[in-house]
Amino acid sequence: MKLGIMIAVVVVAIASVSLFLLPEASAETAEILADDASGVLDHTDMTWVLVATTLVFMMAPALALFYGGMLRKQSMTSTIAQCIMGVALVFVIWAFIGYSLAFSGDIGGFIGDLGFALMHNVPYDSSSLGLTIPDMEFLMFQGMFAGVTACIVIGASAERARFSAIMLFLALWSVLVYAPMAHMVWGGGLLSTAGGHIVSLDYAGGMVVHICAGITGVAIAMVLGKRSSRTIKDRPHSIPWMYLGAILLWLGWIGFNGGSGLAVNETLVIVIATTIISSMVAMLAWGAMQVLHAGRVSVSGMCAGFLSGLVAITPACAFVSPASAAFIGATAAIVCYFGVIFMRKRSGVDDALDVFGIHGIGGIWGAIATGIFASSMLTDTPGLIDGGVDLFVGQLAAIGFTLAYCFTVSFVIMKAISLVMRIRYTEDEELIGGDIAEHGESAYN
Amino acid sequence: MKLGIMIAVVVVAIASVSLFLLPEASAETAEILADDASGVLDHTDMTWVLVATTLVFMMAPALALFYGGMLRKQSMTSTIAQCIMGVALVFVIWAFIGYSLAFSGDIGGFIGDLGFALMHNVPYDSSSLGLTIPDMEFLMFQGMFAGVTACIVIGASAERARFSAIMLFLALWSVLVYAPMAHMVWGGGLLSTAGGHIVSLDYAGGMVVHICAGITGVAIAMVLGKRSSRTIKDRPHSIPWMYLGAILLWLGWIGFNGGSGLAVNETLVIVIATTIISSMVAMLAWGAMQVLHAGRVSVSGMCAGFLSGLVAITPACAFVSPASAAFIGATAAIVCYFGVIFMRKRSGVDDALDVFGIHGIGGIWGAIATGIFASSMLTDTPGLIDGGVDLFVGQLAAIGFTLAYCFTVSFVIMKAISLVMRIRYTEDEELIGGDIAEHGESAYN
């Protein structure tokens, strides 16, 4: 609890201060969405975005395996249940309203309007946003992002949150937290490159997805409280399932980062190169840390390693060179290595599956690194290393804002839910595990 | 037995009656195959169909995991064995003769000729069918469909059919049932949009794949008889394997429906949107049914849910709006929910893995829904809602015909096989399970 309040205070402070410090974003800054867009549909771009959509889609069920494998075997079914129902719920809400709130119009730089609600004015054969793919395809791709982000969050509340409570939370959160964040960063809002007041870069969702999911996880973990010491088991019940989930995430990330440009072009090649190199180097770095620290490497460690590299490169992937990507990956592994240890041992928050440790801390480091390493050859708003101070300050501000906003709203939503329904298991239920206690369906028979 | 005969009588009746009622299909109806075909190869289309082929290919081994996970652990290996050997057998037969019977020429609107047999006249660098992809690629894509359909069937005979008997059945069935069905619907035969006598629409295989597999399953389950009550275990032995299989099916379905247009264009975007929305909504609907009925949701239920949505949207996916797709998905879940309960409790047929409950009933509902919701903006033969009665009647006729034809021929084939060899396990073998009894290879050691 203490830590949570501390975090909240700090981030609100950072956010407020940095908003004043900020230079206005210049009008020339290119908007990601309109990168090489002409509004003329391009069949190759459509093909690639469709493949990328499929890959991102794969990440949601993969998270269930990754998370479930790390928990006790009594929590496998319930983790799966929360993940797939979560992705369906959030995706449908996204299609009906979230997409509109993110990408239609702009209200105060903060949220969109209802112009695209219920998929009205979302054509399947042209793009009103000036993309080279139909808006409907863009909605699908973005919907998968929303679904995956929701699934990431679930890791923090694992083994104690009731199914119905977490579903209700995700439904509200997707409208009140995720959609505004997507609008602010990608939809022309406050933090967006084009119309924003803060010069910041977030190519594939470092803030919208990872920092947001990480800090949301902290918020709900704080409201829920810790698991009983009798439930926590530090050994994954199944390394193979954890591992399979992790590698499907890895493969999916190629679509996650690669699809974010919505086009096949030179940028895509950079994105893929930086994404893969960062993750590979991060795995090596995490392994090295483990050898120094514990004398041996573990598969859970290596998976955490490449995931930390993937998280950190996400906002930067189109703006940095492969060499910078290697550096970002290596440092991300080190930062997250200690981040995870801190969250587990010191934070007082039971972030069951390292959601903040990996996605939060990795995402923050990635956003900062973007502010440092963004290359002037790859973007108009370079980072420190190419002499751009604006971006660096902007990134800090954006991080602070994201942390403050997502934490506050998520905390309030979860608290509010706790007033109307029971949000966590009784101790008996917790001990028996959600599989039996909530779904009546043990994973292995 | 009773039920089977009843079904047979009813469908033959429907079929015969509706054939008389039918208006002749007008010549203007566009043929799917030739949608925007010019015979000039398009590299983008080739890329996408290749990706789709890979995705559909994935569905066959995925079915083994989905089915195997739902059975006892003593049946995991044998289910896998039947699936992969089945897909290899059917694919090879397809390449050598099935493809020709489906897509070369036309004999009586019922079957093709041997013009493409042994892959003769199936060029790899042009299309004699007027497609934008080479015929050889089309053969591969269609071959995966044949293989997947075969694997679906296996679920109905699970835990009691002998390996050799089921392989022989699939070999004969692929020539005598599947190839004619593919010809009739997609190859310019009786039920095809273009040359057919029945005005009907089946975009991606609602009839050829799902109704056909479902009713074939009933036929062989009837010939085989039920499992011993001592073998039936209503709890899946492994939720994670069942779930992994199901999500790979889901991902594969993007290629299944998406590839069926054989091109990257606006239709593809609709297809993907309707496919995903229908399945997501169906999962939510199934979950809601479970909560109302049993007080809790289960992962097996959610998987059945999204699969029912996928099955039902398959024939309609290119012809309906996303909103209709949501409706079709929701209703499919409800219809299949009761369908599965009916098949398990009342039917008297031991449809071990709900092949008819999901694929049969979902497929029938999907075909009817196509007749209702097909939009005049998306097809020349609209459904009831846009004032088209012909299509609705045609769909009913096509369903009746498919049920009658596939049931009769499959039943006869299986009966015939039972005369020349032992088709099912002894009770001892059944109890020990096919893994040990037939393959000498237990799944977990």
Place this chain on the structure above:
Amino acid sequence: MKLGIMIAVVVVAIASVSLFLLPEASAETAEILADDASGVLDHTDMTWVLVATTLVFMMAPALALFYGGMLRKQSMTSTIAQCIMGVALVFVIWAFIGYSLAFSGDIGGFIGDLGFALMHNVPYDSSSLGLTIPDMEFLMFQGMFAGVTACIVIGASAERARFSAIMLFLALWSVLVYAPMAHMVWGGGLLSTAGGHIVSLDYAGGMVVHICAGITGVAIAMVLGKRSSRTIKDRPHSIPWMYLGAILLWLGWIGFNGGSGLAVNETLVIVIATTIISSMVAMLAWGAMQVLHAGRVSVSGMCAGFLSGLVAITPACAFVSPASAAFIGATAAIVCYFGVIFMRKRSGVDDALDVFGIHGIGGIWGAIATGIFASSMLTDTPGLIDGGVDLFVGQLAAIGFTLAYCFTVSFVIMKAISLVMRIRYTEDEELIGGDIAEHGESAYN
């Protein structure tokens, strides 16, 4: 030991003799790399190669599941650890230096220079190699090949090689064995179609990947010695994991062979057709062998079956007709069936997971088959059947050379490592299994 020396002597002999026998390669021979290359980037080709890269990437973690599933459950984690750390290590080394040694310049037909080292001169927006995809994308694709080859090797040293020893081995091997092989075959070296002195064809890595991995496996297995008889367990601990790994390999192979042309064109269609048909037929053939020999088919057998078909078609896939592919697949299954039995029972080498039995023997047969069946309609250097003797002799020479080179260097590297560190487990460690003994992380808890 005996066998190893025998093999070494024989292959060196073959190699030396055949080098004399060889006709000079004529200058007209087309280079694969430059097949229809213009240096102008093609977005469709870029899309497909990116998809193929993702598919090949998937093969490395898939191998961990395939291998791990076949071993005792005490070796699951350690197999996964070696695979993913191996792929990261080899990929990073590849990006930094291996790629350059393979594809930049030429020193004596044997190895490249450092022109592309540290990814210098590897543009992301153009191709200095005259490809239709950027060099950076080519580097990624090729890097996945290197990683997968490394993972294949690990199967031979399973359950006894220490993690650090095998990592050091792979690091050195990737520079001293793999990079030169890639240069010689694909980078314009000794064995390459264009500049080579030996007329030989290896479309997707029959020699570079499979023969190389197979014989490397024999070399390290010989240095390591056999497992304790108390560790060897002939039953896979988990058929489902083995099977999942195998099918992911199968799917990945579509990118492996299909991506090797680096373009979407007619050749791609042939490649996919021959790849799939060969593997399907090989599975049927392996199954038939098992029925004749043991009275029943097993899933491990069927997986070995389709893998043998995939290995054998790899060098030939673009050069032979589908009918030849079916023949190659069938014979590959038979050859590998006996090859595996020979390696297990007679060879005296503990090739734990049939690396030589499948990849080595299958690769050799595939290379020979290329020399027999390469069709004059598909390549300028036809095989025996179309009257070309040069290619046949060239293939034999190339096989001999590959075996000799890879065996010798790998053996020397491993021996050298054994001088500076302990390379294998103690008997206690071996019995307890690497999961606990080395990684402190049992797979199932």
Place this chain on the structure above:
Amino acid sequence: MKMIVAIIRPERLQSVKDALRCNGIMGMTMIQVKGRGSQSGVNISTRTGIFRVDEIEKIMLEIVVEDDQKQQTIDIIKEAALTGHIGDGRIFVVPVEESIKVHDE
């Protein structure tokens, strides 16, 4: 006290559990085992010959009861576990000298 060790078919577990509960016998411990009985397994014939499967899945129940409940417990299990086929299982009775609760209320 006695420990009743009953080896039964997995598919009869539910009925045995229910039957015991109805008769007030709550405490029990269930173990997944494999067993071979007096027939030493089951013979399976394949094309190339006959082989014997001698590891058949069973459930072992260990139930500690007072001496006077012994016969009742055995009778209940016998009835609830019976299918009338070979392989229905065995019940052994082992003496128990002491029974202690970890957490004495």
Place this chain on the structure above:
Amino acid sequence: MKMIVAIIRPERLQSVKDALRCNGIMGMTMIQVKGRGSQSGVNISTRTGIFRVDEIEKIMLEIVVEDDQKQQTIDIIKEAALTGHIGDGRIFVVPVEESIKVHDE
């Protein structure tokens, strides 16, 4: 000799193992079991009613000790396995007539 059969919570296994080792009791065999105790399981309530979970995961330890170590072993286990909640487990004592090492040094 006696065989101490202790059924404990899985999460207490490590402490029991450690406590026994500290007291020089090395040999032991661990078995994964499911159990129901005197409460006959745990009640869970859902929207549609209450159901009972009567297969709860436990660890069974079998430890063969000399007669004079019996009481000490029981005491150690009782202490190390205790959490103070229902379901902490049971210890049974079964007589053992002989103990043989396969490999006599």
Place this chain on the structure above:
Amino acid sequence: MKMIVAIIRPERLQSVKDALRCNGIMGMTMIQVKGRGSQSGVNISTRTGIFRVDEIEKIMLEIVVEDDQKQQTIDIIKEAALTGHIGDGRIFVVPVEESIKVHDE
């Protein structure tokens, strides 16, 4: 009657099973267990120190025999389970008071 409880190495199971069958001892129950013996496990050394693995996979056999078959059964198991290394296992003999078939022929 006696219950012979034998804890053996998994890799010796097949030979023990075969040896018993050859001598007409058919009935037996097999249980997967983990054990630690008198050495209290195996020591493994890593870069950062030594750790001890004290849960080693074993198979437990429970074989109920008539009193006069006891010694023969023990001897057969001892011979078939022997590899000559530490950890070859133990055999305990527990008295059985009664043995009942569920399905009396």
